Amino acid sequence: MNYILGIDGGGSKTVCVLMDDARQVLGRGEAGASNYQSIGIEATLKSIESAIYAAVNEAINITNAVRIEAICLGLAGVGRAADIELVKSLIKELQNSKLLPLTWDLQPANIVICNDALIALVGGIGHPVGIVVAAGTGSIVFGRNHQGETKRVGGWGYILGDEGSAYKIAVAGMQAALKAYDGRDMSTSLADAFTQHLALASIEDLIEVIYRRGWRVKEIAALAPIVDLAAAEGDEVANKIIDDAVQELVKATSTAVDAIFGPSEFLEVVTTGSVWQARCKIHERFTASIIKKFPHIKVIFPKYEPAYGASLLALQRLAGEWGI
Amino acid sequence: MNYILGIDGGGSKTVCVLMDDARQVLGRGEAGASNYQSIGIEATLKSIESAIYAAVNEAINITNAVRIEAICLGLAGVGRAADIELVKSLIKELQNSKLLPLTWDLQPANIVICNDALIALVGGIGHPVGIVVAAGTGSIVFGRNHQGETKRVGGWGYILGDEGSAYKIAVAGMQAALKAYDGRDMSTSLADAFTQHLALASIEDLIEVIYRRGWRVKEIAALAPIVDLAAAEGDEVANKIIDDAVQELVKATSTAVDAIFGPSEFLEVVTTGSVWQARCKIHERFTASIIKKFPHIKVIFPKYEPAYGASLLALQRLAGEWGI
Structure with missing residues (x-):
């Protein structure tokens, strides 16, 4: 079973959705803000990690082997190349996290980094x-x-x-x-x-x-x-x-x-x-x-929240659709 | 000879004018900001003291016995009773200053505290x-x-x-x-x-x-x-x-x-x-x-700058005119 993570990182909270490839939401977690321009990269990493932890924890009841094959992060203010590099290094740190009860199988192509407006669009319209x-x-x-x-x-x-x-x-x-x-x-x-x-x-x-x-x-x-x-x-x-x-x-x-x-x-x-x-x-x-x-x-x-939109984007990247 | 001080205390600088009762300017001094709401009361006191010092210093060439009988301070944001009390205590501290080469003969009635708009009006129109x-x-x-x-x-x-x-x-x-x-x-x-x-x-x-x-x-x-x-x-x-x-x-x-x-x-x-x-x-x-x-x-x-307007206000208070 393939799993993906969709993350909505905002100025007041971070939401993570864990989804399977049948668009079923297996878990959802919330944590604090993740606008790294204001709160710094360390605090952002912590918020994202906590949101993922909460989402995966919910799913543990359904399956006890969560393997992530794609991830989409939608963050406010992300646009310039420097921002994207920074967020990529952040995802690398997540992959090394000892806290998260999951394994990773992430091809670089299956990492989607975009601004919060796109995940709101995809979630909102489907x-x-x-x-x-x-x-x-x-x-x-x-x-x-x-x-x-x-x-x-x-x-x-x-x-x-x-x-x-x-x-x-x-x-x-x-x-x-x-x-x-x-x-x-x-x-x-x-x-x-x-x-x-x-x-x-x-x-x-x-x-x-x-x-x-x-x-x-x-x-x-x-x-x-x-x-x-x-x-x-x-x-x-x-x-x-x-x-x-x-x-x-x-x-x-x-x-x-x-x-x-x-x-x-x-x-x-x-x-x-x-x-x-x-x-x-x-x-x-x-x-x-x-x-x-x-x-x-x-x-x-x-129709759905932005984190769900992020999940759909990760899923479509995995399926090679949409071209985003 | 009666002397008075007119002071314009603003967010970027403080200007002091020393005037005699014939409306002659004997000295003029400038110093740093004196908006106490932003920079604090200590820094404000220092700015006002420096501006007075500079003005009086200029006048020392003309007279070596400067006695102040009236003072007008125009400050941004001064309106409420609490502000006025605070500025009065500030004037008391000035009267105890060891730095200033002058003596004071200030009746409470000859202390004018007002907002910066009034001194700009009086200076501007005369x-x-x-x-x-x-x-x-x-x-x-x-x-x-x-x-x-x-x-x-x-x-x-x-x-x-x-x-x-x-x-x-x-x-x-x-x-x-x-x-x-x-x-x-x-x-x-x-x-x-x-x-x-x-x-x-x-x-x-x-x-x-x-x-x-x-x-x-x-x-x-x-x-x-x-x-x-x-x-x-x-x-x-x-x-x-x-x-x-x-x-x-x-x-x-x-x-x-x-x-x-x-x-x-x-x-x-x-x-x-x-x-x-x-x-x-x-x-x-x-x-x-x-x-x-x-x-x-x-x-x-x-016609004139606000500090000159403050001087006119102090002078008129001394003369019992204008009712301000």
Whole structure:
């Protein structure tokens, strides 16, 4: 029996899926973050090792001889040749691990290293053709066509881009609340909403929270639901912010469609990330705009998680399919 | 002879002016930063002491008995009661300094502690009535009327506000360059301009520069001249960014005017900060918009520096004028 590992390494957690060649998931494990650019290579190795250990441990009940013939690692920010070399050396270290209750039979050709957008696409759609619109803390649009051509739009991070992300929605909400407070723009329930949620004496104390408590992108992005709720309750300013976010995501998606798909080619667009869980019908707004522009496109929620997508990629590499 | 000290304490330097009661400047000194929220109270005390030392040292040629009867300290971010208490204790420490070649005769009433916007207003206009539109690394609009009422608009920092600032112009420029690169928006000379200026292999490497080199607000804001130059050379996208910045500053100024001045009351609006030095006629664009809305307003460049404004405030406190 051939086994493969699919790994999704992200900024908050690492997920590993152990799959057989009949696409059966035999085990699944989670561990801490594995974005090596932030946390370093040692901590990343540990997270990946722990996630694999947890996945294999689950499978031990089914089989007691786990031999890995292919592996796919999808990691945020991996693109340049130097990154790929680094991740390869990381996989070598895994192969020497004394902790993992498995054996390896990895041909170099059966090691797949790619960015997190591709595994989200493959997991979300179930095969590697279509577009993924990821909108969580950050945002990125990534597409791949039948010929294997890819197109990335966005993904430039919280300062340079991330349009339509939870971070950008949260920041726009706070800016609107402060502009209303200044008397520069129309009033909005957002000022009260932030004040209450953060237990501030006044909306002016946002300065204290944002700059002096050392809040980072993730903490700020976690305030996006405040804007979502205000929009769902009919606040005009909040709805404008959500509409702007939707239009940014529609524009990025359209750019990817136009770049690599034919004018009336059928394709699926999968939406991933926390932004799509909003109560203010952000998914419906996005879908309506996309369908109006591209009636032949189907907007879907993910069929499977990214780690499952990574498993499929490893499996197809083993079978010599897909050419990825 | 009565002497007073006017001090401008900022994030990059501290300036001290020693003035007599005939508004004659007898000495001027500079030292390092004095934003105690970032650099701590010890370093702030040292900067202020050094700036005073330098100013008094210059005056020693004119007089060898310097006795200080009033002091005004204008510091960024000072507003809350706790801040003011802290700065008062700092002034007490200065009075005990063994380093300073001067004596003190400070009544508590002759100590003025205020934010940096007020001293910029008083220095810029020469008296404490009007509006200051500060647009440097950050941005803030601050006004004061004949009745002593004040109005602040903006000044919420680089995440929550700072519309029209060098930071926001630079970020908008990089975002536009990347959107053009993605194919999302119209092409612009900004992509080449950033690539050349930062010696990048590709505009994609902006990610490397902005996130991995640990660049902070000041370093990013220092890229605003790239956008300025592109706008001056006729780039449409860059000009749109500059126009947006101008409109944000006009809106903030209008809000302050409407809040504390009568509909056709004469007043001066003074512009301070690096943004106004741009080659792309940003000052002219701003002035044209303001005059169109408020024909009775005069837009001026600063008459004096903020430290001079602080001196005037100290002097007027001594004279019992102005009520500040």
